[in-house]
């Protein structure tokens with residue numbers, strides 16, 4: 001199995017690791033097959049993601065995909081963050097081995113789960129906006 005230099009970089013030196021105590025949205029997702037868990041914290045101001053942190057209990061690819069996902073949505077609007085796809089995450093990492101594609105799906109879902117929580121806290125039903133998780 002071959003990992004790209006970008007995957008190795010984000011695995012060895014993950015960006016935005018941690019928690020946000022007063023987050024505006026928190027999402028946690030897990031993959032029942034591998035047992036990996038991702039938690040994503042968002043700080044949102046005026047519809048823009050001003051800060052994002054993550055904690056991943058999982059494989060190296062899960063750490064790398066969550067790390068790059070935080071970089072991809074930081075500073076973006078909520079609407080832009082909703083467009084983040086696992087394919088875009090894979091491309092940004094210069095590829096992932098096929099058995100690790102589900103790790104990128106987990107990263108997309110973690111962002112969407114955190115955005116869903118954000119909408120819920122505003123009293124908005126997230127499902128029509130974010131979709132089913």
Ligand code: FES
Pocket residue numbers: 034059
């Ligand atoms: Fe433990 Fe893969 S599940 S190393």
Ligand code: FES
Pocket residue numbers: 031034035036058059060061062100102103106
């Ligand atoms: Fe399951 Fe990576 S092996 S998230």
